[in-house]
Amino acid sequence: MDDISSNRDPAELRKMLDYLGVAAFLIDVDSHDAFRLAAINARHEQLTGMKHDDVAGCSVDDLLSPEMAANVKGNYRLCVEGRAATDYREVLDLPAGRTYWHTALVPLMDDTGRITRLLGTAHEISDTLHLELETRYQSTVLSAYLDESPDGILVVDADNTMRTWNRRFLELWSIPEAVMEARDGEAALKAVTDQLVDPEDFIERVKALYASLEEEEQGMRIDMKDGRVLERYSRGLHGPAGVYWGRIWFYRDVTDRERMTEELRRLSQTDPLTGAANRRVFMDVLREEYERARRYRHPLSMLMLDLDRFKQINDGHGHAAGDEVLKRFVDVCTQALRSSDCLARMGGEEFAILLPETDLHAATRLAERLRISVAAMVFAGADGPFAVTVSIGVTDLDEEDTAEDHLLTRADKCLYAAKAEGRNCVFTAQGLSQCRQHPA
Numbered sequence: 001m002d003d004i005s006s007n008r009d010p011a012e013l014r015k016m017l018d019y020l021g022v023a024a025f026l027i028d029v030d031s032h033d034a035f036r037l038a039a040i041n042a043r044h045e046q047l048t049g050m051k052h053d054d055v056a057g058c059s060v061d062d063l064l065s066p067e068m069a070a071n072v073k074g075n076y077r078l079c080v081e082g083r084a085a086t087d088y089r090e091v092l093d094l095p096a097g098r099t100y101w102h103t104a105l106v107p108l109m110d111d112t113g114r115i116t117r118l119l120g121t122a123h124e125i126s127d128t129l130h131l132e133l134e135t136r137y138q139s140t141v142l143s144a145y146l147d148e149s150p151d152g153i154l155v156v157d158a159d160n161t162m163r164t165w166n167r168r169f170l171e172l173w174s175i176p177e178a179v180m181e182a183r184d185g186e187a188a189l190k191a192v193t194d195q196l197v198d199p200e201d202f203i204e205r206v207k208a209l210y211a212s213l214e215e216e217e218q219g220m221r222i223d224m225k226d227g228r229v230l231e232r233y234s235r236g237l238h239g240p241a242g243v244y245w246g247r248i249w250f251y252r253d254v255t256d257r258e259r260m261t262e263e264l265r266r267l268s269q270t271d272p273l274t275g276a277a278n279r280r281v282f283m284d285v286l287r288e289e290y291e292r293a294r295r296y297r298h299p300l301s302m303l304m305l306d307l308d309r310f311k312q313i314n315d316g317h318g319h320a321a322g323d324e325v326l327k328r329f330v331d332v333c334t335q336a337l338r339s340s341d342c343l344a345r346m347g348g349e350e351f352a353i354l355l356p357e358t359d360l361h362a363a364t365r366l367a368e369r370l371r372i373s374v375a376a377m378v379f380a381g382a383d384g385p386f387a388v389t390v391s392i393g394v395t396d397l398d399e400e401d402t403a404e405d406h407l408l409t410r411a412d413k414c415l416y417a418a419k420a421e422g423r424n425c426v427f428t429a430q431g432l433s434q435c436r437q438h439p440a
């Protein structure tokens with residue numbers, strides 16, 4: 001068999017190339033700028049869709065587009081001029097579409113040392129390259145997400161070593177970058193727990209999550225000593241066949257949202273003028289306390305209060321003065337009540353007070369105290385100081401009651417009776433309170 005550098009029989013050459021097993025080709029070097037395809041092997045045919053018989057002897061310029069030919073010839077020239085093996089990546093637009101190759105070229109010389117041929121082998125790397133591009137794309141998206149995420153993110157690997165984190169994570173926890181870079185898990189955990197209202201609970205929960213590889217956590221509330229509220233989300237990371245890769249933690253600052261929710265809750269439950277609870281809240285509390293008092297046979301009382309001749313105050317001193325009376329009236333009542341009592345504005349100048357664990361006698365005494373305190377208040381009116389009085393109906397839970405409404409209706413009736421008695425008095429289910437002191 002002739003030397004491959006000089007053999008001119010394409011069929012013979014092709015047979016030689018087939019031994020290589022990989023896609024291979026031989027290029028005839030006619031001159032510095034003229035290259036012809038001498039042979040391609042079966043594997044090359046298979047991968048590129050070209051046929052040896054169609055291309056053997058053809059100039060590279062005839063086989064490829066001008067742009068591709070210029071690229072290919074550039075690589076051939078480098079090999080010829082360098083007189084050494086070379087390898088490179090190239091793109092070939094073949095009938096089957098765009099493909100990517102890793103090509104190696106070896107210069108072949110004749111007896112005089114002239115390079116007469118180039119032996120090339122080519123591995124298609126389209127899939128690898130697509131995978132590389134996809135991986136690069138994914139990592140670009142991921143780092144953009146990490147950089148811009150409003151959540152603090154921490155990824156810990158299967159050995160509980162901190163693997164990656166974002167800027168927001170450092171900001172949220174005020175952890176120095178150096179602690180993270182040193183992968184000092186203990187120092188990082190201390191920096192975190194030092195800021196918590198309940199560090200033990202935090203540590204216990206983190207341990208439990210690390211112990212259970214599968215468990216997810218959704219919106220666990222974390223209260224910080226500085227008043228901020230964070231929410232934590234966490235899930236295990238698993239690779240192929242369920243291999244545990246670690247855990248990802250998200251921390252979200254929800255302080256503003258929590259404050260807003262709290263404010264909305266407060267607004268929906270209170271009367272904006274006086275700050276007392278509204279009727280809806282009162283009815284909810286009444287329902288609960290009624291059930292509790294019935295079940296445990298505990299006392300429960302209710303006062304219904306209505307400022308006397310309030311229309312005259314508005315008319316005589318102005319609406320703003322009327323508002324001031326309502327506010328101070330609520331202040332006086334609030335000061336006299338326990339935290340378990342519930343004071344609510346039922347509408348206009350009518351208020352109700354629910355007194356758990358209080359019998360009729362104690363409730364009546366409280367009503368009298370309130371009535372006296374209210375009458376003692378002095379207000380600045382346009383035409384000089386003025387005072388107000390309040391009428392109060394008092395009732396307590398009755399054996400016969402079958403619904404909380406009964407208590408309310410009876411308290412209302414007592415209030416009506418107090419008004420009928422001439423106002424500024426306390427009327428109970430058993431009649432007018434004996435402590436009446438200040439007639440209207």
Ligand SMILES: Nc1nc2c(ncn2[C@@H]2O[C@H](COP(=O)(O)OP(=O)(O)OP(=O)(O)O)[C@@H](O)[C@H]2O)c(=O)[nH]1
Pocket residue numbers: 273306307308309310311312314318319320321322323326347348349419423
């Ligand atoms: N300033 C002020 N007045 C209010 C408010 N809500 C209700 N009122 C007034 O309270 C007055 C209640 O008047 P009435 O229901 O006639 O009762 P009253 O004048 O207190 O008479 P008696 O209850 O029978 O002693 C009305 O003039 C209402 O306009 C409020 O938020 N602010």
